[in-house]
Amino acid sequence: MEKAWWKKSVIYQIYPRSFADSNGDGIGDINGITAHLDYLKDLGVDVIWLSPVYQSPNDDNGYDISDYQAIMQEFGTMEDFDRMLEEMHKRGLKLVMDLVVNHTSDEHRWFVESRKSKDNPYRDYYIWKDPKDGKEPNNWGACFGGSAWEYDEETEMYYLHCFSKKQPDLNWENEKVRKEVFDMMTWWCEKGVDGFRMDVISMISKDPAYPDGIVHNGLYGDNSPYVCNGPRVHEYLQEMNQKVLSKFDLITVGEAAGVTVEEAKKYANLDGSELNMVFQFEHVDAPTAEHGKWTDKRFELKRLRSILNKWQTQLEGKAWNSLYWDNHDQPRAVSRFGNDGPMYRELSAKMLATCLHMLKGTPYIYQGEEIGMTNAYFDKMEDYRDIESINTYKEFTENGLMNPEEMMSALKAVSRDNARTPMQWNTSAHAGFTTGEPWIRVNPNYLQINAEAAVEDKNSIYYYYQKLIKLRKNYEIIIDGIFEGLLEEDENIYAYARNLGSQRLVVACNFSGEEVSCDLFDRAEEGKELISNYEYHKDGMLKPYEARAILFEK
Structure with a gap:
């Protein structure tokens, strides 16, 4: 397929x-x-x-x-x-x-209609609730600050807006x-x-x-x-x-x-x-x-x-x-x-x-x-x-x-x-x-x-x-290889392998501005370097922010 x-x-x-x-x-x-x-x-x-x-x-x-x-x-x-x-x-x-x-926006025609009256055909396109003890229906906050409820004087109810008050939530139950x-x-x-x-x-x-x-x-x-x-x-x-x-x-x-x-x-x-x-x-x-x-x-x-x-x-x-x-x-x-x-x-x-x-x-x-x-x-x-x-x-x-x-x-x-x-x-x-x-x-x-x-x-x-991007088009392992985490306790290096059939792709990335030791590429000459951000490498080390991806045949 x-x-x-x-x-x-x-x-x-x-x-x-x-x-x-x-x-x-x-x-x-x-x-x-x-x-x-x-x-x-x-x-x-x-x-x-x-x-x-x-x-x-x-x-x-x-x-x-x-x-x-x-x-x-x-x-x-x-x-x-x-x-x-x-x-x-x-x-x-x-x-x-x-x-x-x-x-939607509160300026969408659905909402313009919805807020006109409680029996408007579009009323139930949005989420309207009665006040609770004279206040908002619950204590929810909106993602952009303030309450997630906005009071509407016309119908004396609140509508829900999880984001801005100009972004009323649609009622997907409808x-x-x-x-x-x-x-x-x-x-x-x-x-x-x-x-x-x-x-x-x-x-x-x-x-x-x-x-x-x-x-x-x-x-x-x-x-x-x-x-x-x-x-x-x-x-x-x-x-x-x-x-x-x-x-x-x-x-x-x-x-x-x-x-x-x-x-x-x-x-x-x-x-x-x-x-x-x-x-x-x-x-x-x-x-x-x-x-x-x-x-x-x-x-x-x-x-x-x-x-x-x-x-x-x-x-x-x-x-x-x-x-x-x-x-x-x-x-x-x-x-x-x-x-x-x-x-x-x-x-x-x-x-x-x-x-x-x-x-x-x-x-x-x-x-x-x-x-x-x-x-x-x-x-x-x-x-x-x-x-x-x-x-x-x-x-x-x-x-x-x-x-x-x-x-x-x-x-x-x-x-x-x-x-x-x-x-x-x-x-x-x-x-x-x-x-x-x-x-x-x-x-x-x-x-x-x-x-x-x-x-x-x-x-x-x-x-x-x-x-x-070209590598992705040319190497099946980048798309389909099974992921395997490496060096999982290292403070500076994020490393992993991808495995597919007889191939193993090893990737190591130094997230620090220091030179750090790394033994993943001791036999790098046996593989094919697909990409690196440095032209020259140091044995057993990764330079500051160095990344290497080497493909090995098992």
């Missing part, structure tokens, strides 16, 4: 607002993407995942959708979209759309909602898109009891046990699969907040009854921090290793992994897991790429990762645009949970805006992203870090990614 194409693919995520602006209004757009398709084709990626381009008031940068079948005016027209899709397909590139169906969603998905599939990345899809089924959550930070209750991986989520996804997904040759990945390995085996099971794979968050969740993700603490390699190894070994033969270091919601990989200083930025970026792309699963590259873009390190709140960052700063500082200096330090480390600064194309004004005033500040290091310089330098991170 031919291997599912998505297992062999490498996926590149585009955040349209920050990728390339074609008309000088300071906002990236669809024609800007089309203009750079050759750059992506040359990199070697197979699939482009596009963050939302639908009509939206932009409360959460497009993840609040007011019309699923229209394009945001700032991004262009449906004709622009159709041309982009056609140009992608001409180049053999596939397109994955971002599907955001846990919630069969009409599911039919609307499935019809809309079918419309996009018939248009020719090649798959869906499903935003917070693990949250579409809620605990029908709506119990109070445990209060962690002194303000609101944690709703995650009651909204993540709910009682009917697999039933809904199987219905989606039967009615839409199974009818087309698609790639599907679910963003699954709170997902466990056991749940992932259901979402991404190999029988194909739900999704192809899920995004889990364990490896990017903050080191046990007092205030959730809001910390400037660095990761610990031992913890990172145990999480990555668990997902590799426990999904083996049961489900498929998605592999990523960063995305539009996470800080830059080289800043978080590597070393973004001038001495080690390139080496550590290549090391991280090696580490990820040699694991079992489908790798994702976030725009700019292939040139080693870094965190923005904004030092003024006025520079931030992200609703989560702005709301949390206000909530935490006003309530004494963190002082302004601590909060700014945490934002520099983990704010979503670190990933959202404009793509750095060249050394011209605003990094070649726009001829206008960019919607968010460009990282000033674009003079040193940009795509034009990377393409001109044959030793750049860009060509290293290109080589990794």
